[in-house]
Each structure stands twice: as structure tokens, then as C-alpha cells.
Amino acid sequence: MARVTGIGGIFLRARDPKTLSAWYAKHLGLTLSEYGGATLLWTDEIPATTGMTIWSLFPEDTPYFGKGNEKGPQQAMVNYRVDNLDELLAQLAENIPIDPHREDSDYGRFAWITDPEGNRIELWQPLVAVEKKEEPPA
Structure with missing residues (x-):
């Protein structure tokens, strides 16, 4: 049975992502990367080099979190590693609403589902680098 194996990312809406990112860096010690978010590496990653959690802020008008629900726009989205x-x-x-859109990137494959309360959830299957085995001399 396929399953979730960890949290791949936490994404939040923000009125001013740059300023709020700086606040998290200053007060909570997040080390920001060039893209503006933080990459939190796992120490027990399996397979090697694929274990991490991304923390990132998005503009408050982002369509990335979906349309929201009766309570209004979704303020956060969790990316589950699968x-x-x-x-x-x-x-x-x-039984579950599945967005027909899929994305394949150089760091994994993505799909989106919706939970019973209308929250959009991102699913991520990281790509695993395949090591080339050297052929023995003939």
C-alpha cells in the first residue's frame, strides 16, 4: 500500500512574503535560501539525499493553494512526501477529489487532492538518483 512518508513542505500565504520570511529568519532562526524559503534537511533520509522539508511563503493572492472553501481562501498547504x-x-x-493536473520536475512528481473540508493537499514523490555501476573490464 502506498503511503505518506513525511512532510515535504509547509506553505503559507503572506501579505508581504519577503518581510515575513525575514521575520522567521530573525526570530525563529530559519536559514533562508536564494528562493526565499528554508530547506530543512532530515538526518535519517532514505534514500540518501532526498529527505528534506521545505518551508516557504507565497503571496496572499496565489492560486497555488486552490480556490479555498466556504470559509474563504486556504491560508496554508501541506506537501506530503509519498x-x-x-x-x-x-x-x-x-473516494477522494483528485486534481487532474500533474507536474514532473527534476526533483520529483507532484499531484493534488482535496480533503473533506476543502483543503488542497500537495503530494510529492521525490526522484531518486540512480547510480551508474561501472562495467567490469572485459
């Missing part, structure tokens, strides 16, 4: 995106989506297909 072990097998296709299998998990197949498991969810009968």
Missing part, C-alpha cells in the same frame, strides 16, 4: 504517487492516487481515486 513513496509511490501513482499507486496512492489509484487508491484514492474512488
Whole structure:
């Protein structure tokens, strides 16, 4: 059974992402990367070099979090790391709203679902680098 294996990211809406990022850096010690968010590496990552959690702020008018629900726009979105995106989506297909849009990038595959309260959830399957094995001399 495919499943969630960790939190890949926490994303928040902000009126002023740059200023709020600086506040988190100053008061909570987050080290900001060039893209403006923080990358929190895991010490027990499996497979190696794929374990991390991203923390990032988005503009308050971002469409990335979806349309929201009856309570208004969604203020935060969690990215869940999964072990097998296709299998998990197949498991969810009968009962869970699944966004038909998919994204493949150089760091993983993405899909989105909606929970029973209308919250958009991002699912991420990291890509695993395949090591080349050297052929023995003939």
C-alpha cells in the first residue's frame, strides 16, 4: 500500500512574503535560501539525499493553494512526501477529489487532492538518483 512518508513542505500565504520570511529568519532562526524559503534537511533520509522539508511563503493572492472553501481562501498547504504517487492516487481515486493536473520536475512528481473540508493537499514523490555501476573490464 502506498503511503505518506513525511512532510515535504509547509506553505503559507503572506501579505508581504519577503518581510515575513525575514521575520522567521530573525526570530525563529530559519536559514533562508536564494528562493526565499528554508530547506530543512532530515538526518535519517532514505534514500540518501532526498529527505528534506521545505518551508516557504507565497503571496496572499496565489492560486497555488486552490480556490479555498466556504470559509474563504486556504491560508496554508501541506506537501506530503509519498513513496509511490501513482499507486496512492489509484487508491484514492474512488473516494477522494483528485486534481487532474500533474507536474514532473527534476526533483520529483507532484499531484493534488482535496480533503473533506476543502483543503488542497500537495503530494510529492521525490526522484531518486540512480547510480551508474561501472562495467567490469572485459
